[in-house]
Amino acid sequence: MGYHVADHLARLGHDVTVIDRSPRLVRRISDLLEVRAIEGHASDPAVLEQAQAQDADLLIAVTALDEVNLVACQVAHTLFDITEVVARVRNPSYLAPRWQKLFGGPSGFALSTDRIISPEAEVAGAIFSSLEVPGASLSLRFAEGRVRVLGLQLGEECPVVETPLRQLTELFPELAVRVMAVEREGRLQAVTSDDQLLVGDTIYIVVRDDQVERALSAFGIKAEPARDLIIVGGGEVGVGLARLMERHRRDVHVKIIEKDEDRAAFAADQVARSVVLNGDALQIDILKEAGIENADTLVAVTNLDQANILASLLARHLGENIRTLALISREAFAPLVHEVGIDVRIDPRAITISSILRHIRRGGIRKVRTIADGKGEILEVRLLEHARVVHKRIREAGLPTGVVIGAIVRGEEIIIAR
Structure with a gap:
């Protein structure tokens, strides 16, 4: 995780130093990235001093161990006066309300809960948002849920292909929607009113939350909401998603398939109504036992990209009109996603990087999400008094x-910038 965070931040022009205990990884980082790499323990004061922590604006601790991350942040704050610290915490027990005194205040760690990132929880939330808008490859909420940014892949049934975007208002006068960008042949670009959309494009639109269904229809996207869901993988992401569905979508039937017997038993204890099956989702009889023929x-979301891809392919083979979403970390697999029939790729690295960027982007920036495999960013910004765009068209x-x-939120009013 740290490698990809460092790579992204370095590409944005930040001065980055990476600390890792692995000599091999340190050499690899030094050879491949425009960053400084140091071998050592992340919470060791001497190592942090060698990394010039005293001159740092921000420390991001994303090792595989929660305890190392928490201690590293505390050492950085106490000994080196780094006020901006971010820690990756995977164990949900640390974040339970009953232990909230652990963070902030005179007796807790020197970071508040808004400085903690939990990649598994973030990924589960991103998948839940995608399931809320069937047919969209990406669904992001902004402005406290009142505004959506959607990623849509255009097919031949799209009625507005080869139509100048300026005509959208004439074609759909009561629909407030703005096409902000298009991804075509691997390139992401902002669009103008004279641009046209083509079959195969992935477009990124902004729309009011109450007009999502109309927007999907306008671009020829037809899909039914999930009613029968199968989750492959009973880890933190899978269980987290199941619990979100139980909390917010009580009408959805959820089954979890987990290969490891102990993990399956643990997952069963964490959910209320979801059914947990112990078995290999790459075996047809297990998928049939989970009801793959009737699932939509x-x-x-296992830890293996290959398993996620194969499970999705088997689902498409066995299920009728089934929608598939797969957790795929390796960038090399990204071009294969749509070619092999997977509807949505969930990129855990991009989601985690987005959660980190909100701590780096300052000056009124409330939320940041990367799109199109990191080629672009969507920002939610609160305009400050001195901003040079205030009082201007x-x-x-x-x-x-x-x-x-894409949109302006002014009190209760939402203005889509068409």
Whole structure:
């Protein structure tokens, strides 16, 4: 995880130092990335001093051990006066309300709960958001859920292909939607009113939450919400997703398939209504036992990309019109996703990086999400008094090339910038 975070931040122009205990990884980082790499223990004061922690603006601790991350943040804050610290915490027990005194205050760790990232919880939440909008490859909530950004892949049934975008308002006068960017042949670009959409494009639109269904229809996207869901993988992501479904979508039947017997037993203890099956999702009889023929959605979230891809392919083979979402970390597999019939790729690294970026992007920035495999970012920004765009029309704001304002939230009013 740290490798990809460092790579992304270095590409953004930040001065990055990486600490890792593995000599092999330190050499690899030094050879491949434009960062400084140091061998050592992340919570060792001497190692942090060698990394020039006293000059750092931010420390991000994302090792595989929660305890190391927490101690590293505490050492950085106490000994080196680093006020901005972010820790990866995987164990949900640390974040339970009854232990909230662990973080912040005079007796707790020197970081509040909003400085903690839990990749597994973030990924489960991202998958849940995607399931809320069937047919979308990406679904992001902004402005406290009142605004959505959707990623849509256009097919031949899309009625507005080869139509200038400026005509969308004429075609759908009561639909407030803005196409902000298009991904075509691996390139992401902002669009203008004269641009046209093509079959095969992935577009990123902004729309009011109450107009999502109409927006999907306008672009020829037809899909039914999930009713019968199979989750492959009973780890933190799978269990977290099941619990979100139990809490917010009580009408959905959820089954979890987990290969490891002990983990399956643990998962069964963590859910209320979901059914947990102990078995290998790559075996057809297990998928049939889970009801794959009648399921409408399969989400594969094991720790192995290959298993997630194969489980999705088997689901498409056995199920009729089933929607598949697969957790795929390796970038090399990304181009294969749509070719092999997987509907949505869940990229855990991009989701985690997005959660870290909100601590780096300052000046009124409330939320950050990367899109299109990190090629672009969606920002939610609170305009400050001195911002140079205040009291100006959007076309007079002098925005840099590639920057698009999709929506403005002013009190209770939501303005889609068409």
